[in-house]
Amino acid sequence: MSRRRLADFDPAPNQGGNPRLYEIENRAADRRGLVLQAMRRAAPWAGRTLVDLGCGSGFWLPGYAGEAAEVIGVEPDERLLPLARSRSARTRVLHGSAEQLPLADASVDVVHARFAYFFPPGCDRGLAEVMRVLRPGGALVAVGNDLRAGEFAELLRRSPWAAELADGGPRDAWWARRGAERTAVLSDWRFDSRADFEAVLHLEFPADVVEPWLARRPDARGLSYGYLLFTVQKTLSVVC
Numbered sequence: 001m002s003r004r005r006l007a008d009f010d011p012a013p014n015q016g017g018n019p020r021l022y023e024i025e026n027r028a029a030d031r032r033g034l035v036l037q038a039m040r041r042a043a044p045w046a047g048r049t050l051v052d053l054g055c056g057s058g059f060w061l062p063g064y065a066g067e068a069a070e071v072i073g074v075e076p077d078e079r080l081l082p083l084a085r086s087r088s089a090r091t092r093v094l095h096g097s098a099e100q101l102p103l104a105d106a107s108v109d110v111v112h113a114r115f116a117y118f119f120p121p122g123c124d125r126g127l128a129e130v131m132r133v134l135r136p137g138g139a140l141v142a143v144g145n146d147l148r149a150g151e152f153a154e155l156l157r158r159s160p161w162a163a164e165l166a167d168g169g170p171r172d173a174w175w176a177r178r179g180a181e182r183t184a185v186l187s188d189w190r191f192d193s194r195a196d197f198e199a200v201l202h203l204e205f206p207a208d209v210v211e212p213w214l215a216r217r218p219d220a221r222g223l224s225y226g227y228l229l230f231t232v233q234k235t236l237s238v239v240c
Contacts (some may be wrong), residue, residue, distance in 0.1 A: 018203060019057050024191070025200045026059040028222065034187040035227050039112065042183060042231040043139035051099060051133070053090060054116020058084030058091070065090040066113075076100060097189035098126030103133040113142040116117065127232070134234040144171075146184055146226030153226050155201070159208045169190065172228075180230040190222040197221050212218070227230075 045068045052060060053074030057080045065071045065088050073084050073093040076193065084093040098113070111130050122173065130140045147153050175182065182216040191197040201210045214220070 007219035021199055021203050024196050028189045029121055030187045031190050034185050038185045038229055039141050040109050042229055043110045045110045051108050051109040051111045053111055053113045055084050056080050056156045061091045062088040077214060080210050099129050101129050101133050105132055106135045106145045108133050109135055109138045111140045115143060119214045131234055136234055138234045140232045144228055149186055149226030151223035155205050155209060155213060157206055175230040180232045183229040188222055188224050188225060194221050
């Protein structure tokens with residue numbers, strides 16, 4: 001079966017390239033559930049229809065299904081669709097992207113974009129598409145890195161690909177102009193073994209960045225991690 005061309009999709013080398021290792025990363029992330037608590041406060045999904053936009057391998061889908069009336073995963077990477085669809089019989093997973101959501105107008109209550117499509121400016125079409133599928137009063141919660149807080153941010157600031165985003169200013173301003181509520185959460189990664197911790201850091205960062213950092217912390221099996229949540233409610237005044 002042919003697929004629609006998803007012009008806004010750039011494959012992620014971490015998850016799409018190594019889903020087994022990314023699974024270990026997901027299990028280590030935010031074990032205390034601080035981010036989930038903040039997401040739930042920002043846009044409760046109990047008894048509602050929730051879309052996990054950029055759901056990847058579907059790691060979070062079963063947890064959402066335990067509370068929501070309906071859970072729909074949307075994922076552009078065809079390599080990850082079978083994994084996501086195998087997670088739970090209570091969820092649907094569709095091929096789509098931020099700018100091409102295979103959903104009807106005003107058909108969902110909450111959209112999560114968790115580490116997906118979170119590098120504004122340049123996300124106007126995606127935001128407009130999310131607003132199209134949200135019901136009035138619904139909300140988008142976009143989760144990304146806090147580039148100012150935590151040890152993970154320290155590594156990001158040393159990484160060439162993230163250097164221009166080190167202060168987060170353009171991103172924060174973009175969301176502010178669109179009426180987003182900004183929430184910072186300081187959590188952590190906690191791994192079961194040093195080997196898993198090292199493998200994931202090498203997945204996420206260049207060797208010349210991560211190896212000196214690890215050498216200075218020979219007993220570490222985790223790090224502090226800052227998250228930022230941007231919540232946009234669907235109202236008639238939303239500007240995209």
